[in-house]
Amino acid sequence: MVADRAQVRAGIGTAAGARAAFAAVPVLFLVIFLIYPLVRILALGFGPIAQTGLGAIRQAAVDTDLGRLLLSSAGQALLSTILTLAAGLPVAWIFATYRFPGKELLRALLMIPFVLPTVVVGSGFASLLGSGGLLEKLAGLLTGSAGIHLSIMRTLPAVLLAHVFYNVSIVVRIVGGAWSAIDPRLGEAARVLGAGRRASFFRVTLRLLLPSLAASAMLVFAFCFSSFGVILILGGPRISTLETEIYRQAVYMFNLPAAALLSVVQLLVTAAVMFGYSRFQARSSTIQNLKPQRVTTHAPRKAAEWLLVALCGLIPTIGLLVPMGSLILGSFGYWKNLFATTGHSLFWISPGLAAINSLAFATEAALLSLALGVPAAYLLAHRPSRHGGAAGAALSTLDVLFLLPLGTSAVSLGFGFIVGFNSPPLNFRGAWFLIPVAHALVALPLVIRSLLPSLRALNPRLRDAASVLGASPGRVRREIDFPILRRAFVSAAAFAFTVSLGEFGATAILTRPELVTLPVLIYTALGRPGASNQGQALALSTMLTLACAAGLLAIERFRAPGPEAF
Amino acid sequence: MRKSALLLAICIAQVAVPGFAAPRVLRVLTHSSFAATPSVLAAFEAANGVTLQFSAGGDGGETLTKAILSKGNPLADVLYGVDNTFLGRALDADILVPYASPALASIPADLQTDPSHRMLPVDFGYIDLNYDRKYFADKGLAVPRTLEDLAAPAMKSLLVVENPATSTPGLAFLIATIAHFGDKGQATWQSYWASLRRNDVLVVNGWEDAYYNEFSEQGKGRRPIVVSYATSPAYELNAAADPKPAVPPTGNIIPEGASFRQIEFVGILKGAREPDLARKFVDFMLSESFQADIPMQMWVYPSNAKAAVPELFRKFAPVPSTPAAIDPAAIEANRDAWIKAWSQIVLK
Missing domain, CATH: 3.40.190.10 (Periplasmic binding protein-like II)
Structure with a gap:
């Protein structure tokens, strides 16, 4: 099979050179907007170290209590990943197996945490888990005694809960997407051949799901390992990650050598995790006959199935709606004030304008990250085993390179933009396009990871057949790849869109008053004292939630031409 | 897209109108x-x-x-x-x-x-302590007047402060305690913070978190004393819904010689x-x-x-008659060491 595929490929002449040129664009993008600014800021940090030698590195490691910090960051991220998988898999399963009313809405709902600023989520969690919160009241009701103090705010469980809240949609999207495309006949065949339910799941389904499981686990780990806002707000002063420590060292201590050392350590650890993942991913991918959802999903038939769907659907819905509901309830009474033309700070622009900016940047970032991510994913989908040797090693390196934005300290990169884009020819400071560029950078690993598992599983014989029948490479992509991979494309676009909509750190560094986005406006409202400003922040967050839901539903509804809806 | 079109239009306009x-x-x-x-x-x-x-x-x-x-x-x-x-x-x-x-x-x-x-x-402006008037009135508690009062048994679990490593008000309050107690003699700032810790002081990372999530006057929290700004009560009164109360719902505690300017x-x-x-x-x-x-x-x-x-x-929002006296050069020279020592005493 491998041989005749190679022959066909050689025959249709999609030259490797053309593909390399295609991939050069995303690589160049990463070099200019990620590697270069990072090198500039790290050089600034390591400058003093170069003069004073290793003693300075040792001093920086002692200053930051590096060993303990590294262990606690990694332990926390590992726990978060396990819990997120545990919470996400049942939901992924019902998404993959059943059609039920409200499915698209739930899918969109699950992504909304992505856009919510951590300050706002923190306040939602506080009313849930904090002193006098819902959890305490519930415990009081159950035990019949008042005065129970059960606040888990600023503890590890609060951080873990928030990480599950933020990241569960990664598991649902990536694993659910792959799961729903598995040919159900494979499992049925196993059952016919005498395998039990369990054996058929472990030997067939789980085996085929491994690449997507690994992809989502790796992404969740990387996000939690470099978590920032959640840690600062819900973790309190006793929990830290490398990223929060980088911020503290750079901004409050102005200890740039320590910040640079931590950035490098964070990058190395994530790169190591990614390298391991990349090897595993390439080995465990299996070519499948991906099936449209019409074939793989069905409405629940028995009462027990309905119950299961309701349970798996309702639990995350409640988990999402309680913090979000407290946000929406808290915003009542502040909407009128929000649209008043007077009494706001200088950095206040009308929320309507901020919403338009947000949506425009999100659309630009989604298009840009797809334009960069699709060629990158195509390049990576060609497995190293077939290239062997140097080509394989080059692909592995590229694979890790495209994941690097995940491990990069956002704080360092933001400051790197200031130092790096300071002088011609890269005198971009203040340019509006840096905002969608930064967003696309953050979204790129998510885009590539949501495309890759399906792209690797795609049966090449379909494409080969099309080519043999005379379809041009472009037509093959349009009529074979795209319809079959539609769900993956939609997920990729949705990830990029939401990441951009919710992005705060980079935007805050790069923004100008007229380019303010909703998250930046939320922080502007929070930056001034008073309950009314707090209420306005909640009202703005509600707006952001609505904008996000509307955008996601629009993306979800996007259908490939033709009747075959995957 | 929208913006690139706009940008292009601006470029054209600038080329078309020389000397603009x-x-x-x-x-x-x-x-x-x-x-x-x-x-x-x-x-x-x-x-x-x-x-x-x-x-x-x-x-x-x-x-x-x-x-x-x-x-x-x-x-x-x-x-x-x-x-x-x-x-x-x-x-x-x-x-x-x-x-x-x-x-x-x-x-x-x-x-x-x-x-x-x-x-x-x-x-x-001044960083001092705000207290919840209603809480103290309801409980019949005396409002603390000095830093020492905050370490008294009656004040157990009532105070929320910000982490000086991540918050300016937090750092300002730490500096005020250092200026007040110094690090020599029987009562040092270190021993003071150890006594606050024994009195169950709550530390959070930022002012917003302290004020909106933990301070009792803002509804959710249950700590009636918070490290905040001396103008916050005036702000609360100004922001209060009409008809406005005669006094703000919060009050200032301005410890003698220990509010940071x-x-x-x-x-x-x-x-x-x-x-x-x-x-x-x-x-x-x-x-x-x-x-x-x-x-x-x-x-x-x-x-x-x-x-x-x-x-x-x-x-x-009264101006304290005797604010904390501390030299800016001393702050710059000792900030990191103070924060490190403070973390050891209060967080570890």
Whole structure:
């Protein structure tokens, strides 16, 4: 099979050179907007170290209590990943197996945490888990005694809960997407051949799901390992990650050598995790006959199935709606004030304008990250085993390179933009396009990871057949790849869109008053004292939630031409 | 797409209309809490034929870090929002040019902490403790008056403070305790914080978290004393729904000799594109018209002694008679060591 595929490929002449040129664009993008600014800021940090030698590195490691910090960051991220998988898999399963009313809405709902600023989520969690919160009241009701103090705010469980809240949609999207495309006949065949339910799941389904499981686990780990806002707000002063420590060292201590050392350590650890993942991913991918959802999903038939769907659907819905509901309830009474033309700070622009900016940047970032991510994913989908040797090693390196934005300290990169884009020819400071560029950078690993598992599983014989029948490479992509991979494309676009909509750190560094986005406006409202400003922040967050839901539903509804809806 | 079209249109317009004179632009980098009445700023713009372009740099520390990193080709012409906890770092970084504005004549000498006139005082405020009036009235508790009172058994589990490693009010309060207790003799600042820890002090990372999530007056929390700003009660009264109560729902606890005075400074960045306009803008920021706008906009006191201070401030945001006395150079020299020692005592 491998041989005749190679022959066909050689025959249709999609030259490797053309593909390399295609991939050069995303690589160049990463070099200019990620590697270069990072090198500039790290050089600034390591400058003093170069003069004073290793003693300075040792001093920086002692200053930051590096060993303990590294262990606690990694332990926390590992726990978060396990819990997120545990919470996400049942939901992924019902998404993959059943059609039920409200499915698209739930899918969109699950992504909304992505856009919510951590300050706002923190306040939602506080009313849930904090002193006098819902959890305490519930415990009081159950035990019949008042005065129970059960606040888990600023503890590890609060951080873990928030990480599950933020990241569960990664598991649902990536694993659910792959799961729903598995040919159900494979499992049925196993059952016919005498395998039990369990054996058929472990030997067939789980085996085929491994690449997507690994992809989502790796992404969740990387996000939690470099978590920032959640840690600062819900973790309190006793929990830290490398990223929060980088911020503290750079901004409050102005200890740039320590910040640079931590950035490098964070990058190395994530790169190591990614390298391991990349090897595993390439080995465990299996070519499948991906099936449209019409074939793989069905409405629940028995009462027990309905119950299961309701349970798996309702639990995350409640988990999402309680913090979000407290946000929406808290915003009542502040909407009128929000649209008043007077009494706001200088950095206040009308929320309507901020919403338009947000949506425009999100659309630009989604298009840009797809334009960069699709060629990158195509390049990576060609497995190293077939290239062997140097080509394989080059692909592995590229694979890790495209994941690097995940491990990069956002704080360092933001400051790197200031130092790096300071002088011609890269005198971009203040340019509006840096905002969608930064967003696309953050979204790129998510885009590539949501495309890759399906792209690797795609049966090449379909494409080969099309080519043999005379379809041009472009037509093959349009009529074979795209319809079959539609769900993956939609997920990729949705990830990029939401990441951009919710992005705060980079935007805050790069923004100008007229380019303010909703998250930046939320922080502007929070930056001034008073309950009314707090209420306005909640009202703005509600707006952001609505904008996000509307955008996601629009993306979800996007259908490939033709009747075959995957 | 929309923006690229706009950009293209601008480029074409500029090519098509040669000699089109753009108005001069003065760039001002400030912390994100900067606020002013638009008409006050518009008067400066009209008088000088200039457009003001503000950019918000985050909190004070972040803004200063950005200014230092863009040394040589600065992000702006004027930098506003460095406070006296960061003053030493701003001066050491050598990013500012001196300017002895004539307006300094109306500013009390004790606010002019930088004798080189690279950083000029614009406003000041006090960090102290706010308490929930209703809580203390309902419980029949005596409101604490001194720092020592906070360590008394009756005050157990009532206080929430900010982490000095991540929050300016937190750092200011730590510095105030250091100024008050010192590190010699029987009662040192270290032993004081150990006693606060035994009294179950709650530490959170930021002022927002302390004030909105843990302070009892704001509804959710159950701690009736919070490290906050001396103007917060006045703000609460101003923001209260009509009919307004006679007194704010919160009150100030101003411990003798232990409330930190935070001064905020403005300066002209080295390499500014518009140094003349920058000097004019600094004069303007210290002038009476801008200074009188400061209290109700930024909830701090104007540095210019001639500027009018609203009634609300005089009634509910008193200026402490004896603020904490501490040298800015000592802050810069010891900040990291203090924070480290504090973390060991309170968090570990």
